Every structure is written in C-alpha cells, then in structure tokens.
C-alpha cells in the first residue's frame with residue numbers, strides 16, 4: 149500500500165520522548181512533639197515509667213476480664229515462687245552432689261532437694277501454660293476494646309474536627325496503638341514473669357556471694373541500652389512513615405475498589421497509579437531499610453560491649469572459686485544461678501524495652517482517643533423542638549480551617565414549616581455548608597442558627613439529628629441489606645409496610661422485587677451473595693433513607709443528580725406531597741426543578757444575593773436568570 153503523507157511522516161519522525169512521570173508529592177506527619185517525648189527519654193527515665201505503664205495495661209485488661217487478669221497475676225506469682233524455690237533447692241542439692249563420700253549416699257542426701265527441684269519445675273511449667281492461656285483469652289478482647297473505643301471516638305467527634313489537617317495522621321498512628329495491644333499484653337506478661345524469676349535468681353546469688361549481683365547487672369546493661377536505642381530507631385521510623393502509610397492506605401482503597409474500577413481502567417490511569425503506589429511503598433521501605441542498618445550498628449556495639457562485660461562476670465566467678473572465696477559446690481550453684489539470672493535479666497531488659505515501645509503506640513492511641521472524645525459535641529442541654537415552625541439564620545458566618553474566605557458569610561435567612569425551598573448557586577458558593585449549618589452538623593463561627601428560638605450552638609445535637617433527614621452530596625453505599633439501607637438510623641418497625649411505601653416513593657419496587665431475596669438482599673457485589681445497583685438506583689436508596697424517616701426537617705443536596713427523568717420527577721413529586729408537614733430544603737443545579745419550590749434562594753460567595761419564586765427570579769436580571777438562560781442554551 150502506498151504511503152500517504154501522513155503515514156510517511158509518522159514513520160520517519162521519531163516519537164518525542166515521554167516526559168517522566170511526576171513523582172508523588174511527599175507528605176509528612178505533624179505530631180513531632182510525641183516523637184520527641186520518646187527521643188529525649190533516657191534509659192532510666194524509661195524504666196521509671198514502667199510501673200505506670202504496667203498499671204495502665206492492667207487497668208485496660210481488668211475492664212476486659214477480671215477473672216483472667218487474676219489468673220494471670222496468680223500464675224506469675226506462683227511461677228516466680230516456684231523458680232526461687234527450685235533455685236534454692238538446686239543450691240542445697242549441689243553440696244552433697246559435689247561433696248565427698250559414696251555416690252549412693254550423696255544421691256540419697258540430695259534426693260529431697262532434687263524432688264523439690266522437679267516439683268518446682270513442674271509447677272513453673274503448668275503456671276506458665278495457664279498464664280499463656282489467660283493471655284490468649286485477654287489479647288483479642290483487649291484489641292477489640294481498643295479498636296471499638298477508637299472507632300466510637302471517631303464517629304462521635306464534632307464534624308468540624310475531621311477537617312483538621314492532622315486528624316488523619318493521628319488516627320493512623322492511633323490505629324497502630326490499637327493493633328499493638330496484643331503484643332503489649334504479651335510483653336507485660338513476659339516482663340513480669342522474667343522480673344519475678346530474676347528477683348528469685350538474684351536472691352539466691354546474693355546469698356551465695358554479694359559480689360555476684362553487681363557483676364551480673366553490669367553484664368546485661370549494654371544489651372539493655374542497645375535495645376532501647378533500637379526501639380527509638382524503630383519508633384522514629386514509624387513516625388517518619390505515618391503520613392506516607394496513611395496516604396498509601398487511602399490510595400490503595402481508591403485503586404482497588406470496584407466503585408472506581410471503570411474510571412481507573414477506561415481513563416488509562418493504571419500505569420500512573422501503580423507508579424505512584426510503588427514509589428510511595430518504596431519510600432516507606434527505604435526509610436525502614438535505612439533504620440535497619442542503623443539498628444545493626446547499635447546491636448553490634450551492644451553485643452561487643454555485652455560480651456566484654458559477660459567475660460568480666462565469668463572471670464570474677466572463676467577468680468572467686470580459684471582464690472577459695474567460694475567453695476566448688478557453691479561455685480557450681482552460682483553457675484546455674486548466674487545463667488538463670490542472666491537469661492531473665494536479658495528478658496527483663498528486652499521486654500521492658502519492647503513494652504515501653506508498645507506502650508508508646510498505646511500512648512498514641514490513648515492521646516488520640518482522649519483528644520477525640522474531648523472533641524465530641526458538647527453544646528448544651530437544650531432540646532431541639534420536635535416540629536420546628538421556623539429555622540432562622542442571623543448574620544451567620546462559617547469558615548473552614550486554612551481558608552482565607554468564609555464559606556458562608558454574614559447570612560440571614562428564615563425557613564418556614566410547610567415551605568419547600570430550593571438553594572441554587574455556582575460551585576463553591578456555600579450551599580452544602582449552608583445545609584450543614586441548618587442541621588447543626590457545623591455550628592456558626594459568628595451569628596446564630598436557631599430552630600424556633602433554640603440556638604443550635606446550645607442544643608444537644610442528637611435531639612437535632614433525631615428530627616432531620618439528609619441526602620448528602622456524597623452518600624454511602626452501605627454493604628447491608630436493602631431493608632437496612634433504607635431503615636438505617638431509625639428504630640425498627642414490626643412490619644415492612646413503611647419500607648415498601650418508601651420504596652414506592654422513589655420508584656424502586658421493580659428493582660427490589662427482582663432481587664431473589666427482596667428486602668433481605670445484600671447490596672454489596674463484593675460480598676458473597678450480594679448484588680450491586682446502578683448509580684441512580686443507589687441515589688434512590690439514599691433518598692429513600694431520608695424519606696423513610698419522615699423528618700420534620702428534610703434536606704437534600706443534589707438528590708437527583710444521577711436519576712433519569714422519571715426518577716427525578718417521582719422524587720420531586722414526593723417532596724412536594726410531603727412538604728406541608730415539614731421544612732424542606734433542596735440544593736440543585738438543575739434549575740428547571742426549582743419551579744416546584746415555594747422559594748428559591750440564590751447563593752454567591754457565601755451570601756444570599758436573590759430570593760423569591762421561580763417566575764420572578766427568572767426575569768429579575770440577576771444570577772438566577774443568567775444561570776437559567778445558560779441551562780437552556782443548547
């Protein structure tokens with residue numbers, strides 16, 4: 149085939165080099181104060197905090213299951229006592245075993261002590277097993293308690309707090325704390341167990357020779373200091389990666405959720421998204437790998453220093469024996485006791501550091517839960533009226549954090565019962581913010597929003613939300629049954645009549661009747677046995693959820709943006725039919741829909757610039773007329 153000019157050009161002109169993919173923006177955690185608290189703590193300071201940390205863990209576990217805590221503590225005391233008795237009995241058995249005389253006589257003499265050693269070892273084993281059983285029972289419930297407390301704190305927080313820039317990072321750090329609860333309990337148990345055994349071994353050693361104890365402590369100090377330094381490195385690494393992990397988690401959801409799968413594929417986003425995901429993952433890994441090198445250096449240093457100190461300990465023991473300061477039998481007992489003490493001392497240091505490390509994460513959890521609980525609405529005890537006649541905005545201003553301009557700026561407005569009000573305006577003009585102020589989701593920075601004279605800033609928000617029904621701009625696709633999706637947030641009724649009535653209002657009956665399980669159908673394609681709905685069907689479900697509540701204040705933010713003409717007509721008809729018993733506010737960009745409204749409110753830059761019925765505004769020469777003309781100009 150002859151080449152056309154076009155194809156010839158394409159063949160000869162080399163393709164321009166592709167520009168490199170833009171690197172993902174680096175994000176950083178803000179809470180440096182928390183990290184510094186650990187960074188600056190000395191080993192002794194860390195040790196001094198251990199009793200308080202143990203008490204905190206014990207308190208948390210106590211709330212979960214008192215019996216298991218008592219079993220755990222009882223077992224540890226018993227196992228410590230058994231260890232002490234076992235060591236003391238070993239010392240007693242050594243003298244005849246290593247002394248002079250006939251072997252049968254020596255064994256006979258040592259036998260009672262040897263039996264005590266065997267029984268003590270058996271008791272230690274059994275109590276260890278029972279203690280582990282109690283820990284395994286406590287661990288999952290402790291984690292669940294921490295997790296539930298975290299989730300509960302987040303869902304109860306003032307909405308405005310979620311807009312704080314550091315909220316997501318603190319949340320991510322706190323989640324690590326909730327997850328580490330299981331490790332923390334294990335660490336606490338292992339620490340206590342090693343400590344009790346150590347005290348027992350040290351007691352025996354001190355009786356054998358007073359010089360042994362300080363030498364032993366010296367032998368283990370370097371590894372203790374090394375473990376603390378390593379924990380600090382790990383925690384610093386954790387903080388350095390908090391924001392990256394947070395943003396990676398968000399991105400992971402976006403990349404893998406079936407909700408966005410069409411957009412990801414058909415807009416050929418995969419390559420960049422995978423590049424982004426890999427790059428951020430590598431940044432996280434690099435930080436960890438870098439820390440591993442540092443950790444190795446610290447460990448090697450601790451090992452060399454520890455080895456030297458240990459040599460000193462053994463040399464001292466040999467010197468004591470050779471110079472006759474201790475007998476050969478006592479020296480042999482000392483070897484057993486030193487080994488036991490050394491093992492337990494190493495464990496004490498290891499678990500003490502690990503415990504401290506875990507409790508740092510627990511500190512993140514606790515700080516976040518406490519702070520978040522303190523951010524729960526605490527506005528006053530006034531009760532919102534059951535059927536408000538008027539909602540009044542008086543000179544209301546609201547600004548989002550880090551925004552130069554208020555989203556709602558000195559706004560005055562009165563909404564009356566029986567009235568259907570449409571709110572219109574260009575993107576970003578403040579309509580959704582107005583909706584959040586009507587419902588008390590936000591309280592005004594300046595001015596008042598009141599329901600029949602009750603200022604929402606002083607009203608218990610639950611009493612306000614018990615009277616509202618909201619279709620937000622972004623609504624959830626709850627992975628629940630169709631019935632639950634409609635009745636969510638409402639007390640259950642005995643029959644489904646009202647559910648079906650609502651299903652009819654939004655025109656979903658044919659869809660629901662087609663489901664093999666009707667209202668019991670699970671609306672989640674991702675879950676086994678579930679089905680998915682179209683975007684418009686989901687929006688009908690969101691409308692049904694608000695209408696089912698039959699609320700005295702009904703707010704719909706773009707409720708029909710995804711509906712077909714029939715669906716849109718049905719919803720607006722339903723709103724009109726229901727309007728006389730309530731205050732209804734609809735935000736919409738489809739200006740033809742505003743014909744049914746009793747009043748249209750036009751917003752510009754957070755202010756109301758026009759109000760009135762459709763027929764007047766459409767010829768008033770203002771923004772509404774301009775926007776309406778644009779919507780008709782096709």
Ligand SMILES: Nc1ncnc2c1ncn2[C@@H]1O[C@H](COP(=O)(O)OP(=O)(O)OP(=O)(O)O)[C@@H](O)[C@H]1O
Nearest residue numbers: 311548549551555574575576577578579580581582
């Ligand atoms: N969570 C937020 N944090 C910071 N700024 C916000 C937030 N939500 C909205 N804004 C800002 O407040 C202003 C008003 O936003 P709002 O969502 O109320 O507008 P809108 O009229 O509902 O817009 P649209 O028609 O696009 O839905 C905008 O400038 C917006 O960028």
